[in-house]
Amino acid sequence: xxxxxxxxxxxxxxxxxxxxxxGYTMVYGIIKLLNFAHGDIIMVGGYIALFSLTAGxxxxxxxxxxxxxxxxxxxxxxxxxxxxxxxxAPRLSLLITAIGISILLQNVAQFFFGxxxxxxxxxxxxxxxxxxxxxxxxxxxxxVTIILSVVSMVALTILVQRTKLGKAMRAVSEDTEAAQLxxxxxxNVITFTFAVxxxxxxxxxxxxxxxxxxxxxxxxxxxxxxxFIAAVLGGIGSIPGAMVGGYAxxxxxxxxxxxxxxxxxxxxxxxxxxxxxxxxxTGLMGRKFMEKV
Amino acid sequence: xxxxxxxxxxxxxxxxxxVLECVGxxxxxxxxxxxxxxxxxxxxxEICGLIGPNGAGKTTIFNLLTKVYNPTRGSIFLEGNNxxxxxxxxxxxxxxxxxxxxxxxxxxxTVLENVLIGLHNEMDYRLVQSxxxxxxxxxxxxxxxxxxxxxxxxxxxxxxxxxKAGSLPYGSQRRLEIIRALATNPAIxxxxxxxxxxxxxxxESLMEHIGEIRDTFQxxxxxxxxxxxxxxxxxxxxxxxxxxxxxxxxxxxxxxxDPRVIEAYLGTGGQADA
Numbered sequence: 001x002x003x004x005x006x007x008x009x010x011x012x013x014x015x016x017x018x019x020x021x022x023g024y025t026m027v028y029g030i031i032k033l034l035n036f037a038h039g040d041i042i043m044v045g046g047y048i049a050l051f052s053l054t055a056g057x058x059x060x061x062x063x064x065x066x067x068x069x070x071x072x073x074x075x076x077x078x079x080x081x082x083x084x085x086x087x088x089a090p091r092l093s094l095l096i097t098a099i100g101i102s103i104l105l106q107n108v109a110q111f112f113f114g115x116x117x118x119x120x121x122x123x124x125x126x127x128x129x130x131x132x133x134x135x136x137x138x139x140x141x142x143x144v145t146i147i148l149s150v151v152s153m154v155a156l157t158i159l160v161q162r163t164k165l166g167k168a169m170r171a172v173s174e175d176t177e178a179a180q181l182x183x184x185x186x187x188n189v190i191t192f193t194f195a196v197x198x199x200x201x202x203x204x205x206x207x208x209x210x211x212x213x214x215x216x217x218x219x220x221x222x223x224x225x226x227x228f229i230a231a232v233l234g235g236i237g238s239i240p241g242a243m244v245g246g247y248a249x250x251x252x253x254x255x256x257x258x259x260x261x262x263x264x265x266x267x268x269x270x271x272x273x274x275x276x277x278x279x280x281x282t283g284l285m286g287r288k289f290m291e292k293v
Numbered sequence: 294x295x296x297x298x299x300x301x302x303x304x305x306x307x308x309x310x311x312v313l314e315c316v317g318x319x320x321x322x323x324x325x326x327x328x329x330x331x332x333x334x335x336x337x338x339e340i341c342g343l344i345g346p347n348g349a350g351k352t353t354i355f356n357l358l359t360k361v362y363n364p365t366r367g368s369i370f371l372e373g374n375n376x377x378x379x380x381x382x383x384x385x386x387x388x389x390x391x392x393x394x395x396x397x398x399x400x401x402x403t404v405l406e407n408v409l410i411g412l413h414n415e416m417d418y419r420l421v422q423s424x425x426x427x428x429x430x431x432x433x434x435x436x437x438x439x440x441x442x443x444x445x446x447x448x449x450x451x452x453x454x455x456x457k458a459g460s461l462p463y464g465s466q467r468r469l470e471i472i473r474a475l476a477t478n479p480a481i482x483x484x485x486x487x488x489x490x491x492x493x494x495x496x497e498s499l500m501e502h503i504g505e506i507r508d509t510f511q512x513x514x515x516x517x518x519x520x521x522x523x524x525x526x527x528x529x530x531x532x533x534x535x536x537x538x539x540x541x542x543x544x545x546x547x548x549x550x551d552p553r554v555i556e557a558y559l560g561t562g563g564q565a566d567a
């Protein structure tokens with residue numbers, strides 16, 4: 001009984017990790033950048049949701065749209081301002097830039113909003129209560145999180161597999177130069193990838209807020225790290241990998257809690273990552289290394 | 294005998310301005326001059342060969358034409374326009390498409406998707422349409438698919454449209470690269486060793502197809518090739534490169550007799566004594 005409710009719990013958490021992990025994996029797939037500022041985009045999303053509900057008194061739907069839109073806009077601006085000028089710089093410069101932006105976002109948030117946690121009135125965003133099936137009761141927030149994540153991931157898969165931009169994304173991630181030589185506007189494709197990743201992060205921010213309704217300048221750090229682990233676990237660069245990795249990390253976390261090892265949760269997640277990387281360095285669903293002829 | 298000074302223009306292209314013109318093209322990598330003072334004029338439906346020993350700078354010239362490298366010296370004119378300010382993507386939009394010596398297909402995409410990437414610019418398309426799946430999006434998508442199948446039929450590849458490009462046999466991958474390049478609707482097609490790795494029968498059929506592509510699409514084809522049978526068989530003009538310099542230009546028959554070309558390929562008898 002308890003196990004089932006913990007599993008649902010794990011799926012809820014895993015959904016959030018998966019959404020965030022997708023942002024990491026897509027950006028890595030396309031420009032080989034580990035975008036460590038990705039988690040902090042979620043933190044900004046948390047504040048946007050918070051203030052649009054508490055200060056703006058907006059309708060919850062408007063607040064949600066503002067959150068997702070705000071995250072997307074922020075990511076696009078950051079990409080144009082900081083990553084785009086480094087297009088031909090060594091990957092290490094990009095990585096350092098990403099870490100710099102992460103620190104900057106955290107400190108700017110702390111400067112303006114203070115370090116004290118503020119509570120997000122998530123009940124305005126999500127229906128309160130739970131649905132009872134037989135002996136189980138599932139909170140609406142869990143249900144909404146799981147459904148919304150799955151819908152987002154299906155939409156993303158259709159976008160990547162079926163649309164022209166999705167094809168261009170896959171082409172750029174395989175061979176940027178060849179794509180350019182076929183007339184693909186690589187800069188637009190990269191910006192679009194950041195935008196999609198950030199939109200998913202915005203959705204993730206709302207869902208994370210429903211689960212842990214406290215916003216602080218550092219909420220993005222640990223969530224970002226966990227999602228990064230999920231992406232690496234699944235095979236960084238692989239979209240299905242990020243989804244699988246997200247759920248794997250989420251379920252692993254609740255199962256360690258279930259086993260009474262809650263103090264070891266984070267440590268165990270890292271341990272599993274290390275083991276997977278030792279056995280399968282490309283992650284669970286990662287691409288095999290391309291052989292150059 | 295042709296006047297060796299006269300430009301090589303096939304009869305049908307007389308009175309037409311050239312599709313591609315390189316003037317004094319050169320590039321240095323650090324202290325090394327890879328290509329120097331390269332001049333060539335290619336007319337709108339000409340098939341022109343570029344030959345030369347290994348390391349002569351042939352692929353470098355293709356990389357200059359497609360702006361993978363920026364020239365150190367000289368200019369490239371495409372249909373009369375200087376491509377100085379163009380980047381790789383602009384060059385493609387302006388009408389240069391190419392294949393690669395070491396095949397660079399999008400291996401994890403299907404055969405059809407590879408061609409659709411090439412058709413990218415041909416499709417009128419906006420992001421909003423793809424999100425809301427407007428009818429006009431579907432229409433342009435369908436037109437693109439039909440066009441892609443049409444292009445695939447050149448090499449009889451329609452039936453394998455859904456296969457992963459990376460799973461195709463080597464020869465088919467080379468042919469798919471040509472189709473993908475054609476999909477971008479070029480004025481001039483650059484083929485980098487199209488027959489490399491092909492058996493004689495495949496090379497034979499490729500030769501026919503190169504002529505056919507030129508006739509159907511009315512485009513110029515500029516090709517690098519080591520297979521002399523192919524070069525002498527399909528090219529109307531041949532340029533010979535050695536140590537980054539153009540050493541001879543002429544019809545295949547003239548080139549075969551040119552002492553400088555023979556020297557570049559076989560070396561001089563005197564070299565051993567020098």
